[in-house]
Amino acid sequence: MPVPLQRDPDLTRAVLTHWFGTRSDEIGAVELGPVTVPEEAGFSGEILLFDAEWTEAGTRRWQALAVRVAPTGHRVFPEDFWDGQVRLLKLLGDTGLPVPRVLWDEPSAEYLGAPFLVMERVDGQVPADLPSYHRQGWLAELPPADRAAVWNGGVDALAAVHRLDPKETGADFLDRPEFGPTGSGQLLRHFTHHLDFYGVADDNTTADAALRWLHAHVPDDEGSTSLLWGDARIGNIIYVGTRPSALLDWEMAALGPAEADLAWYLHMDRHLSEGIGACRLTGLPGRAETVARWEERTGRTARHLPYHEVFAAYRFCVITARVARLLDESGILPPGTNFPLHRNATALLGRVLEENGSAAPSRGYGPALQRPRTA
Template structure:
């Protein structure tokens, strides 16, 4: 679900045109076309899509743009280091992880009311969240073998992220020790510190999951890796069935790759089982996915069930926040509880499955 577009289009287009003229001073002032927003996905920040056209000395050039604006009113996360994640995206452009080329960033909020980053708009399509890609859309229309290609292609790009050397890239700026040690300790501590922000502080299921997660927290890997954070096929642009770019780095941090893999698995589970939909035939199941990812990274996944409970816990918090934001926009016209209630139920089920299986026994 995208952030609703409530900007004055004329003023926004004028601001973008002036910014581009300053960025490309030798080409004059471009004409910026109508602004739209992505359909079917994206509530973590405002994204403006438009074309900029130059006619300079008889030469016509069109630049498709995606402009990501730092969240203000629709702030999904309690702590948002916009500068850090803008810096990360620029650094990733020099790696084999495909991301949108950055044309520049505006650190002040004077022009659009918040900092923003201007990127190339990559042609392609993204599996939608609403309605779920398990229900309808281009992924549902593919043959089973093609769906498997889409799923596995996302895994292959995620493995590129996890193979990067954070030290060589200078990614220490992503580590904020305020909420705990690097990795799952920090991620869990940050979630626990902001239950009120998410609006999930009164849930007994959330409280029970948090207690279990604290009691069973695994040891961190010796060398934390870069984590995408919001790792899912709904944050990947595809051309045909081939993944061509990873999106949305606002939740990026450092830690164990198991955290990203668990999120990849769990978000898909929520969009199928969590919404009482059959999973699309052809998409590799959990066992196939884990085996493939172990092959891609060249090592076994450690304590993955723990990270799946954490994914369910964190997803529940985010769903609670999204539900309240949507209710505030008028998009949700019910009592605003259904998505959150579904995520609570699936968190409860996930925790029960892991506890009853005995797969995670390590205690601190």
């Protein structure tokens, strides 16, 4: 679901043209095409797309560009991590990882009301969240073997992230020692430090039970620390055919056990199928096959994956509470709309807890999880 384009496209084009003019010593006069937004843009970030043409070193150059604007009014996450994202994207661009290439960044809010990045635009297709790619869209139209290739390409890209050495790449600045040693405990303490911001209802007994379970089962033998993409899912990958071309949305990046990313990758797909009552697309590899492929590509054995799956389900439940409130306050949805995102996330969290031996209460928040439809 895209952030609504609340700025005038023609005025935005004029402002960006002026901004490019401030860099005329680098690239000369720039001509911009119409400004649009991508259909697949996420709710937490504003993306502006346009073509630009300029003369550089005597040669006329054309470039498809994307501007990502730092979140202001529609902020899903509690911390201002913009500078960290910019820094991380620049670092990752030197690793060979498929991330959008940063051409320029503007740290001030003078031009667009917030800092922004100018990146090379990566064309391709992104599996959609709404409607779920399990129900319709280009992925659903592919034959099963190509669907498997899309999924496995995402797993391989995730493994490539986890093979990076955070210290060697300079990503060790993501550590948060004020929340304890690097690892699952640090991730849990950092996330729960901001629960008031997310605004989970006091009567969400499922979320309460999950938090108690997580505190009681923090692993203490996790192995090496990895760079975590954070929002690792095929819905944050631009594909050209079945091949990943760019990994997007690093605002949840952190350091910790790589299994946290793997669990998020699995859970987000589960939410978009079972969690909303949709049948999972045939051809997509299942949990065991996915874990085996990730282990092969990373050269490590997945540890404590059930813990990380509960943590993924809990985090998504909490984050959807914030998203639901933003949707209501923004007016994107008509008043009185029964948008089931948070209810479905809570129900799926309850199921994940039950699978891991927790006596999670089934009462206290919303109806039971819908079963997948067979037709």
